[in-house]
Each structure stands twice: as C-alpha cells, then as structure tokens.
Amino acid sequence: MWRFVYGVVLGAGGMALWDWLKTENNTLDWYVWPLMLLALALGTLAVHHFFASRAELETKAAWIGLVIFGLPALLLSGLVVSFFQ
Amino acid sequence: MRHHSTVGKKERMNAMGLDREDTAEKFNDLDDVMASPAAEWKRPWWVREVAKPTMDIDWDVTERFDARKIQQVSWKKYVGEEKAKELGKRREEKVRQWMIDQKSGYSLRDRALDIAGAQAGSVGTSFLGSWAKTAEATKGEGEMFASDASRSRLTDPARPKPLSPEELGVPRYEGTPAENSRMIRSALRHFGATQVGYVELTERNRKLIYAEDAMDGKRIEFENVEKAYETNEKRVIPEKARWVIVFSIQMSEELIKRKSGLMPSALSAAATGAAYGQARNAIDQLQCFLHVLGYQGLMGTWFNGLGIAPAFAVLAGLGEIGRINRMISPEHGPLQRVFKVVTDLPLEPTKPIDAGIMNFCRTCKVCAEECPADCLSKETEPYWEPKGPWNNPGHKTWYEDSPTCRTWWAVSTAGCSTCFAVCAFSKKNLSVIHDLVKIAIAKNRIMPDKVNAFFAKMDGVFGYQDQRNIDDWWGMELPPRGTKNVKGTQLD
Numbered sequence: 001m002w003r004f005v006y007g008v009v010l011g012a013g014g015m016a017l018w019d020w021l022k023t024e025n026n027t028l029d030w031y032v033w034p035l036m037l038l039a040l041a042l043g044t045l046a047v048h049h050f051f052a053s054r055a056e057l058e059t060k061a062a063w064i065g066l067v068i069f070g071l072p073a074l075l076l077s078g079l080v081v082s083f084f085q
Numbered sequence: 086m087r088h089h090s091t092v093g094k095k096e097r098m099n100a101m102g103l104d105r106e107d108t109a110e111k112f113n114d115l116d117d118v119m120a121s122p123a124a125e126w127k128r129p130w131w132v133r134e135v136a137k138p139t140m141d142i143d144w145d146v147t148e149r150f151d152a153r154k155i156q157q158v159s160w161k162k163y164v165g166e167e168k169a170k171e172l173g174k175r176r177e178e179k180v181r182q183w184m185i186d187q188k189s190g191y192s193l194r195d196r197a198l199d200i201a202g203a204q205a206g207s208v209g210t211s212f213l214g215s216w217a218k219t220a221e222a223t224k225g226e227g228e229m230f231a232s233d234a235s236r237s238r239l240t241d242p243a244r245p246k247p248l249s250p251e252e253l254g255v256p257r258y259e260g261t262p263a264e265n266s267r268m269i270r271s272a273l274r275h276f277g278a279t280q281v282g283y284v285e286l287t288e289r290n291r292k293l294i295y296a297e298d299a300m301d302g303k304r305i306e307f308e309n310v311e312k313a314y315e316t317n318e319k320r321v322i323p324e325k326a327r328w329v330i331v332f333s334i335q336m337s338e339e340l341i342k343r344k345s346g347l348m349p350s351a352l353s354a355a356a357t358g359a360a361y362g363q364a365r366n367a368i369d370q371l372q373c374f375l376h377v378l379g380y381q382g383l384m385g386t387w388f389n390g391l392g393i394a395p396a397f398a399v400l401a402g403l404g405e406i407g408r409i410n411r412m413i414s415p416e417h418g419p420l421q422r423v424f425k426v427v428t429d430l431p432l433e434p435t436k437p438i439d440a441g442i443m444n445f446c447r448t449c450k451v452c453a454e455e456c457p458a459d460c461l462s463k464e465t466e467p468y469w470e471p472k473g474p475w476n477n478p479g480h481k482t483w484y485e486d487s488p489t490c491r492t493w494w495a496v497s498t499a500g501c502s503t504c505f506a507v508c509a510f511s512k513k514n515l516s517v518i519h520d521l522v523k524i525a526i527a528k529n530r531i532m533p534d535k536v537n538a539f540f541a542k543m544d545g546v547f548g549y550q551d552q553r554n555i556d557d558w559w560g561m562e563l564p565p566r567g568t569k570n571v572k573g574t575q576l577d
Contacts, residue, residue, distance in 0.1 A: 045518070052516035057339065060548030065518065 002051065006044075032083045039076035046070035126270065126281070127575065129520070131440065131527040132415050138399045138437035139444070140406040140480055143469070144289040147479025149296035152389055156475045156487035158299050163475065163488035172495040179498050190343065190350025190555040191498065199351045199499070203358030210365060210384050212320050213313060214372035250379040257379025262433040269330055269432065272374050274574070276367040278332040279421055280414060282401030282435040286327045286427075290400060292479070294322070294392045294427070298385060305391060313383050322383055322391070328432040329392065330382075331401040333414070333421035334360040334367065337567025338513055341420065342506045343555045347457040349494075349501035352555055357500055359566065360422040361388050371426055380430040393477060394423040402438045408446040408453060408461060408483045409504045415440040415523060418510025441527040442510065443467075446483070448534045449541040451550060452504035453483075458493035460486035461504060507550045509541055513569060 020026065046069035053062035153159055161169040183191035209215065250257040260268065270281040284290065295305055304319040314321050340356035368384050375382035385391045395412045398404060403423065404414030413419045415438070453461035462468075462483040471478045475487040494500050505511060512519050522540050529536055544550060 049516050049518050052518075056513040056515045058513075058548065060551065061516075064547050065516075 006047070028083065032080060035076055036080045039073050039080055042069050042073035042076065046073055126435070128438070129415060129440075129523070131524045133439045133527070134402065134436040135439045136436070138405065139439050139442070140399060140467070140482055142480045144292065144479065146469075147289075147292045147477065149292050149294065150393065150477040151297040151302075152295040152299035152385070152387075153297055153302055154474050155299065155389065156491045157389075159475065160488055160491040163473070164492055169495075172492065176495050176498050183498070190345045190348075190352050192351075194559070195351040195355070195555075199355040199358045201358075202355050202360075202362045209386075210368055210388060210390070211386055212315055212383055214376060214382065214384075215369050247373055247377050249376055262431045265430050266433040266435075269371075269430070273330070273332050273367065273371060276370040276374075277334060277363050278367055279335040279417060280403050281330070281332045282398070282403045283432040284329040284331060284397055284400045285432070285434045286329060293396045293400075295385070295389075299387045299389050301386065313381050322427055323381070323429060326381055326383060326427050326429040328428050328430065328434075329397055329401070330371065330426045330428055330432070331397045331403060331423065332367070332425075333398070333403060333412075333417075333423050334364045335417055335566070335568045336360045336420045336422065336502075336505070337563070338420055338511055339553070339561065339563060339567050340558065341502050341511075342551075342553045343558055344503060344506065344552045345555060346552075347503075348497040349457075349499045349503060350555055351499045352558060353502060353506065354500035356567070357422065357502055363566070364388065364422060364424045368424055368426060375426075375428055375430060378430070380428055383427040384425075388422075388424070390425045391427055392425050394425065396477075396480070397425050398423040400437060402435045405438065405440065405442040406480075406482050407442060407508070407510075408450065409508070410461075410482050410485045411505075413442050413446075413508065413510050415442065415510075415527075416514070418512065419505045419508050420511050439527075440523065441529075441533075444533065445509070445526050445537045445540075448538045449509060451507050451509065451541055451544070455503055455507045455550070456490075457497075457501065457503055458486075458489050460489040460493070506552075509544045509549070512549065515569070 021028070046066050049065035049069060050062045053059070053065060156163065164172075180191070180196065184193045184196065187193075211217070266283055269283075273281050286294070291307070297304055298320065303315070303317075306319050306321050307324055308321045309324045310321060311323060311325075313323055313326065336356040337359070340359075341353050343350055343353045365388075368390075372382035372384060383391060395406060395410065398412035399406050403421075404412040407413035407419065409419060411419055412421070412423055414421060447465050447467075450463055450465075453463045462485065464483065467481045467483050469478070469481050470484070472484040472486050473488070476484045490501065510523075514520070526537060526540065
C-alpha cells in the first residue's frame with residue numbers, strides 16, 4: 001500500500017519536473033542530476049527505514065535513521081532546489 | 086529403477102494448475118515440480134559459495150569427540166561436584182523466591198514458558214526414531230496408514246509404527262541426489278525448519294560424528310551393515326548412511342532480547358527452549374518421513390545428535406563460524422539452533438559459504454564485551470588452541486570458556502543467550518539497511534576492518550543491542566514462534 005502511494009508521489013513529482021523543464025524551456029546543469037538522484041535515494045532510504053524499523057519494533061533505530069539519512073537528503077534537496085531558481 | 090511419485094489423473098493436475106499451457110514451466114509430475122529452479126535454496130547474491138569454509142580446519146588434529154565432554158553434560162566435573170551442588174541449591178532457592186516475589190522475567194509464568202518449550206513435546210530424540218521401539222507395524226484391515234490406526238486406537242498408549250515401503254508392498258522412493266535434496270528441504274520446512282543443508286560424510290569429516298553418545302556414553306561406530314542397530318554398548322551407523330541432513334530452527338529475536346540487566350531472564354531463555362522443543366518434533370517427523378520412503382534417519386539420544394552442530398552447519402553452508410564459536414548465518418544470524426540427522430538417502434552436498442561473517446567477527450567483539458560471564462575471547466584473530474576438554478581441537482576459531490558460561494546459568498537461574506541477542510546479525514531484516522550493511526561486510530575491500538568496526542559501533546548507536554522491556558512481551562501480538570520467517574524462501 002505505502003509502496004504504491006510512494007510510487008504515485010514519485011511519478012507525479014517526475015512528471016511535474018518534466019513539465020517544468022519543457023514548458024519553461026529550462027535546462028539543468030549536468031551535476032544537478034546526480035545530486036537530485038542522491039537526495040532522492042537518501043530521502044527514500046530515510047522514509048523506508050523509518051517505517052521498516054517501526055515494523056521491526058526498533059523505535060530508536062527508526063528515529064536515528066530518519067535523522068542520519070533524512071537530514072542529508074533535506075540539505076541536498078535544498079541545494080538542488082536552489083539550482084532551479 | 087526410477088520411481089516417480091506421479092500425479093496420474095488429469096483432473097488433479099488441472100486442479101493444481103500443473104498442466105496449464107501458459108505456465109512458464111511444464112510440470113509432468115511432482116518430481117518435476119521439485120526439480121524446478123524455483124525450488125532451489127535462495128541465498129542473497131552476496132553470499133559466495135566456496136570450496137573450503139572460512140574457518141581453517143586441520144583434519145589431522147581433529148579426532149572423534151566424546152560428546153560427554155561438552156559443558157552441558159560435564160559441567161559438574163569442570164567446576165567441581167561440591168560447587169555445582171551448592172550452586173544448584175542456591176539456584177533452586179532463588180527460582181522459588183523469585184516466583185513468590187513475581188520478579189520481572191523470573192515469575193511463574195516466565196518460568197512456565199521456558200520449561201514448557203524446552204521440556205514438553207510429543208516425543209524425545211532417539212537413534213532410530215521414537216516410533217521404532219513402540220508398537221509393531223500396524224497393518225490391520227483398513228489400517229494401511231498410521232493415521233488410520235491412530236484414529237482407531239486412541240486408547241492404545243503405544244503409538245503405531247508407520248509402515249515402510251517393504252511392509253506396504255510397494256517399491257521404495259527413488260530419486261537423484263538433487264531431487265532428494267529438494268524433497269528433504271521442502272519436507273523439513275513443512276516440519277518447521279528454517280534452513281537446510283547437506284554434508285556428505287568422508288573419512289575426514291566423519292571425525293565430526295561423536296565417538297561416544299552424550300547421555301549414555303554408548304560408542305557410536307560405523308559398520309558395513311544394511312540397517313542401523315544398537316546394543317547395550319554401542320550404536321551402529323551403516324557405512325552406506327553417508328549423508329548428514331543439517332537444519333536449523335529459528336529463535337524469536339523479540340524474546341531472546343528480554344534480559345534483566347546483565348542477567349538472562351527465564352523469558353529470554355524461553356526462546357532457546359522453544360527451538361529445542363520444536364526441533365524434537367521436526368527430527369522425529371523427518372526420521373518417520375525417511376522410514377516411510379524406505380530409508381534410515383539416525384539421530385542421537387539428545388539434542389546434540391550424532392555430531393558437532395556448528396561444525397556440520399559450517400560445512401553445509403548454513404553459515405560461518407563466529408566469535409561465539411557457533412554458526413552465524415547471513416539471513417538469520419545466530420538466532421537459530423542447529424540439528425542433524427544421518428541418512429542413507431543419497432543427497433547433494435551444499436557448499437560452505439563466505440559472506441564475510443568470520444572476518445566481521447574479528448573486529449566486532451560486541452558479544453565478548455557484553456558477555457556477563459566474560460567467557461568469550463576478545464582476541465582479534467582466531468586460534469588453534471582449545472580452552473579445555475569441552476572443545477574439540479582441529480579448527481581455528483575463538484574457543485570459549487564453556488564451564489564459566491554454564492556456571493553463569495546456574496547463578497542467574499536461566500539459560501544465557503546474551504551473545505546471541507547482541508550479535509549484529511540478530512535482526513528482523515525488514516529494513517533494507519541491514520542488507521546494505523551485509524553486502525558491504527561481504528564485498529567491501531576498502532579498509533574492511535575499519536568499515537566493519539564502524540558498522541559494529543553504529544549497531545549500538547541505532548539501539549539494536551538494547552535490551553527490551555520484559556513484561557511488555559506478554560502483551561504483544563507476535564507471529565507464530567515470534568519470527569517473520571520468509572527470508573530465503575520463495576515468499577521473500
């Protein structure tokens with residue numbers, strides 16, 4: 001269920017990005033793409049680990065994982081967004 | 086003669102979906118189903134099959150071991166009769182008082198759970214199978230199968246003996262070693278096993294079969310006979326029984342982590358007890374299964390069976406030896422108990438594995454540091470010299486001080502599994518981070534010791550080594566046996 005929801009959100013986000021790039025006739029520097037992918041991977045890991053750890057009944061691991069993987073994901077996302085300006 | 090167990094009727098094949106044209110594979114009978122690649126043991130891709138185990142073995146030094154030397158049997162001898170008696174008396178007093186005090190983790194209900202799992206069950210273990218010494222083969226009119234006889238003889242205290250193919254008047258089962266291996270794995274999983282592997286006995290590794298039985302000291306010998314037998318002095322394994330079925334029963338991670346400070350609780354001990362209880366049934370069911378197929382399945386008179394469990398588990402590739410001097414598997418860590426049945430059913434041996442576990446144990450040391458009895462080695466490198474007569478020499482490992490471990494059980498009143506509970510491989514494996522760490526442990530070649538030490542440190546930071554609240558367990562809604570047991574199966 002949550003995988004499905006995540007897939008829909010990811011798909012919608014990807015389509016919005018594609019739309020923005022085409023309609024605004026924008027281009028992104030090459031290094032933005034790996035940064036974006038890294039942010040996405042870390043964010044995905046943070047969210048997955050949080051819920052999986054809760055399912056494992058490892059609450060402490062869930063929160064620590066959210067901070068350790070989630071914070072870099074947020075920072076990288078902020079950096080990537082700044083390139084969109 | 087190849088004897089297929091055919092499913093002859095087309096409608097039955099239809100019902101099972103076996104003759105559908107659109108299936109990826111065409112199955113003609115059940116043997117084809119078993120021969121399908123889908124029936125293979127699914128290991129993670131980073132687990133490498135190797136020719137030799139990661140633990141060094143010197144077969145010239147290895148000798149057949151007297152099973153009575155293990156601490157579970159000879160602890161009193163190692164610590165002294167007087168001390169053992171005194172510890173036993175104090176243990177009894179504490180057990181009784183803590184029941185009255187309703188001490189958390191040692192109350193009557195905690196103790197009852199431990200005792201019921203370990204000591205109750207339908208049968209005990211025996212050389213030839215529990216049913217071999219009960220009633221004669223039951224073949225009354227309309228009683229072809231034992232289940233028929235059971236239903237009609239509910240008041241008979243003697244359990245009916247299942248019929249062999251010879252007694253049934255049919256040919257015995259015949260299959261290739263590969264087919265037999267798949268069949269046994271499927272049957273054992275049905276009987277409750279977690280992982281299954283096979284070892285073919287050779288002149289060398291036969292040294293891992295005990296020389297004397299743990300309980301009654303009977304000699305265990307190999308003879309060129311058709312059928313296994315036992316006398317007052319010895320139990321005889323036929324030379325043709327050249328294969329060892331090695332399997333494990335998983336333990337509940339949630340239960341084993343419920344210690345009381347440094348002390349193991351009766352509740353945490355119940356994880357081990359239940360695995361042994363379940364194994365008793367699985368072993369007897371396996372022996373019976375082999376008998377009905379027309380083969381022999383041989384077991385010891387005690388859980389330790391006819392041979393050394395961690396050694397056979399390593400040779401069969403269930404896992405690698407770890408600092409705890411027990412088998413640690415990539416999928417379930419040390420949260421398993423290992424059992425063995427010797428058989429004359431030809432089997433395809435499974436290979437030892439290298440998943441970087443033994444190398445990880447070199448730098449981890451968490452189990453040794455957390456051991457409340459300080460009986461595990463903190464040496465970085467494994468060594469050849471045993472700690473005492475309870476160890477069988479001939480392999481390079483971290484030999485443990487078993488009598489000190491067992492003495493701690495007496496002091497704490499409960500079987501200790503702290504080393505199992507805090508192991509970095511003791512996980513439920515739902516988060517992908519565990520797989521990523523295990524891949525790095527198996528494959529990383531850049532400063533592996535430093536990276537492994539970092540993983541061991543982070544394991545503690547994430548709280549995986551923390552003990553759980555004891556009394557919360559009684560209010561939890563856990564799956565059967567407390568395990569989510571699909572890792573390594575087709576449902577994984």
